[in-house]
Amino acid sequence: xxxDALTGCLASSACLxxxxxxxxxxxxxxxxxxxxLTLIFGVLKVVNFxxxxxxxxxxxxxxxxxxxxxxxxxxxxxxxAGTAILGLVFERGxxxxxxxxxxxxxxxxxxxxxxxxxDVVRMIWGPEFKSMGxxxxxxxxxxxxxxxxxxPYYLLLIGVALAAAAVxxxxxxxxxxxxxxxxxxxxxxxxxxxxxxxxxIYGGVFALGGMLAGxxxxxxxxxxxxxxxMGFSVLIESFIVTVIGGMGSILGALIGALLIGMIRSFGSLxxxxxxxxxxxxxxxxxxxxxxxxxxxxxxx
Amino acid sequence: xxxxxxPGVSRRATLAxxxxxxxxxxxxxxxxxxxxxxxxxxPTILSGRVAQLGTSSRNGVTLEVEKVNAAGGLAGRQIExxxxxxxxxxxxxxxxxxxxxxxxxxxxxxxxxxxSGAFAVHEVARDLxxxxxxxxxxxxxxxxxxxxxxxxxxxxxRQGVHDSIVGGSYAAAIxxxxxxxxxxxxxxxxxxxxxxxxxxxxxxxxxxxxxxxISESWPKLFQPDxxxxxxxxxxxxxxxxxxxxxxxxLTSYIDQANIYALFSQMEVxxxxxxxxxxxxxxxxxxxxxxxxxxxxxTYPATPENAAWGDAYKAKYNEYPTNWSWENATxxxxxxxxxxxxxxxxxxxxxxxLRGLKIKSPFGADGTVTMRAExxxxxxxxxxxxxxxxxxxxVPQVQAGDWKTVFELEAEWKKSKGYT
Numbered sequence: 008x009x010x011d012a013l014t015g016c017l018a019s020s021a022c023l024x025x026x027x028x029x030x031x032x033x034x035x036x037x038x039x040x041x042x043x044l045t046l047i048f049g050v051l052k053v054v055n056f057x058x059x060x061x062x063x064x065x066x067x068x069x070x071x072x073x074x075x076x077x078x079x080x081x082x083x084x085x086x087x088a089g090t091a092i093l094g095l096v097f098e099r100g101x102x103x104x105x106x107x108x109x110x111x112x113x114x115x116x117x118x119x120x121x122x123x124x125x126d127v128v129r130m131i132w133g134p135e136f137k138s139m140g141x142x143x144x145x146x147x148x149x150x151x152x153x154x155x156x157x158x159p160y161y162l163l164l165i166g167v168a169l170a171a172a173a174v175x176x177x178x179x180x181x182x183x184x185x186x187x188x189x190x191x192x193x194x195x196x197x198x199x200x201x202x203x204x205x206x207x208i209y210g211g212v213f214a215l216g217g218m219l220a221g222x223x224x225x226x227x228x229x230x231x232x233x234x235x236x237m238g239f240s241v242l243i244e245s246f247i248v249t250v251i252g253g254m255g256s257i258l259g260a261l262i263g264a265l266l267i268g269m270i271r272s273f274g275s276l277x278x279x280x281x282x283x284x285x286x287x288x289x290x291x292x293x294x295x296x297x298x299x300x301x302x303x304x305x306x307x
Numbered sequence: 308x309x310x311x312x313x314p315g316v317s318r319r320a321t322l323a324x325x326x327x328x329x330x331x332x333x334x335x336x337x338x339x340x341x342x343x344x345x346x347x348x349x350p351t352i353l354s355g356r357v358a359q360l361g362t363s364s365r366n367g368v369t370l371e372v373e374k375v376n377a378a379g380g381l382a383g384r385q386i387e388x389x390x391x392x393x394x395x396x397x398x399x400x401x402x403x404x405x406x407x408x409x410x411x412x413x414x415x416x417x418x419x420x421x422x423s424g425a426f427a428v429h430e431v432a433r434d435l436x437x438x439x440x441x442x443x444x445x446x447x448x449x450x451x452x453x454x455x456x457x458x459x460x461x462x463x464x465r466q467g468v469h470d471s472i473v474g475g476s477y478a479a480a481i482x483x484x485x486x487x488x489x490x491x492x493x494x495x496x497x498x499x500x501x502x503x504x505x506x507x508x509x510x511x512x513x514x515x516x517x518x519x520x521i522s523e524s525w526p527k528l529f530q531p532d533x534x535x536x537x538x539x540x541x542x543x544x545x546x547x548x549x550x551x552x553x554x555x556x557l558t559s560y561i562d563q564a565n566i567y568a569l570f571s572q573m574e575v576x577x578x579x580x581x582x583x584x585x586x587x588x589x590x591x592x593x594x595x596x597x598x599x600x601x602x603x604x605t606y607p608a609t610p611e612n613a614a615w616g617d618a619y620k621a622k623y624n625e626y627p628t629n630w631s632w633e634n635a636t637x638x639x640x641x642x643x644x645x646x647x648x649x650x651x652x653x654x655x656x657x658x659x660l661r662g663l664k665i666k667s668p669f670g671a672d673g674t675v676t677m678r679a680e681x682x683x684x685x686x687x688x689x690x691x692x693x694x695x696x697x698x699x700x701v702p703q704v705q706a707g708d709w710k711t712v713f714e715l716e717a718e719w720k721k722s723k724g725y726t
Contacts, residue, residue, distance in 0.1 A: 032534055141590070230566065236355055237531060241531065
């Protein structure tokens, strides 16, 4: 425990800027993965344990596209679009067959696919770790704001994640398709009776969830080493975010992700050997005081 | 009176069958010893973030086994490698090692595990009594601590304390010349990371007593995100940073630290940087990182080392790693020990290994020695230099002095209560 470092940081604008930005970066990447997870749970009532694999595929798709084209924008697009297609195929081919099944059965099917997806990545890209590398446009000196260090690439990452959150939130609240998705989440039978194809909605929501995780993977690819199985640790932290925010709540996923990001960022200064533990401790405190999570009653 | 013979198996035949059965079941080693091939089991990490190093261990072994087999094998018996994936998990490494001996009939183990798994395999070797050569674990205590010692286990890997003595004295000279007094450390949170960092700091302070460690970071092994670690180091504003991160963790860290321009704000000493696995994977390799040599074909600067690196590249289309030479050395030593003992028996090879000195492309003076007292490798080339982003990556390497290493290592062992 190093409380002097923590209080010293809180009294320094430079440190506050650097650590808050760091918290945002960690949080927004987590948000993109967790929001897909919570969306799928909110609408399909499935705990998609294989969700981390979409993050992994997003990173590998982006790396391959970047190697082939040299275009960062195309790499991001391929990461997101590729995992959207993969999500749709996965949902229609397999997950749709276990809707309504026992939760244990759903978990087992998902876990089987975690292992299968890891092996597929191993077969296609090899078992060794890969590095995409930072695009030349972002190989620039970091910005210094109030003495704090802020890398331009991370500003882009935060911006893209916030934009995704805004589009998703407004889309679900204001558009017709958003209303249909919310209606399908509350009463799929009624939606079906109105002549709306619920299978299409389910497939679309799963693809959207996969796409968001894939986008997170693509955004992470320039700064994280790529390896089969890389989605697992992200999945665990995303579950924590989802549970803290409240299963099914998009706003909850956003707030939960930012809280975890800040806990990790500032916790590494004040509690360097207990940063992980701090995250789990926070989850326990939230669940004990509010078992449905911070925004558990709000359902997408 | 006539005796009638009962139908069925005679008493003599029954006794003969029982005897044969007893021999077969009670002494499987007889059957093994007479087998033409000798199976050598190798648990290593073939999946996950450090799979590239595990694969390079397998390649290093395979390259040498082919040479040994072409020359007649171990005392006339061809080596058959049985290589299994431990996934980098200690419990899996121990299970695989046990299975390799008990089920697959392996008579020798090459323990190509990181330190996280090597201690688990060491206990299996202790239990089964099989000849075991640790090839990748660099945690000094594995062979330095007498409590760990077993007569059937050897090590052909570097040791953290050797690296730290050479690295500490190299860094101290730079610290004194450039006035680097405030230092930070960032190393993985497990045996190798903790031990090696502690040893490095000990020798850095010994040679440069003004040095002060103002920040320590211990990210967990295979952590995906180092952002909070990078910003913590930036906050501390050290003048220099030491790290023994390695493999995919090191490349991830470099990619993330690069965009914070960390490498331009302090001198960085990363012991595991100068290995092709990191040098070639990192896309934007920073210039001027100080590193110990891991495997580079230009150090030691001898035709033998360059030829070995080129032969490996010709076969596998990539350069070897630090783990490649450490594993290749295990096979080179096995072959020489078997010749000396004129036997492929594990116990006889173990006897021959103690104190064995062989010619080696990786030796500081062209040879390496399996030191008898702690059954660990000494005399391999250790040096430090700074990186450039293209070949030869570390153009000038300052050689470590083994005389100093031996003196300070003996002191270190004494301070630890190991002697």
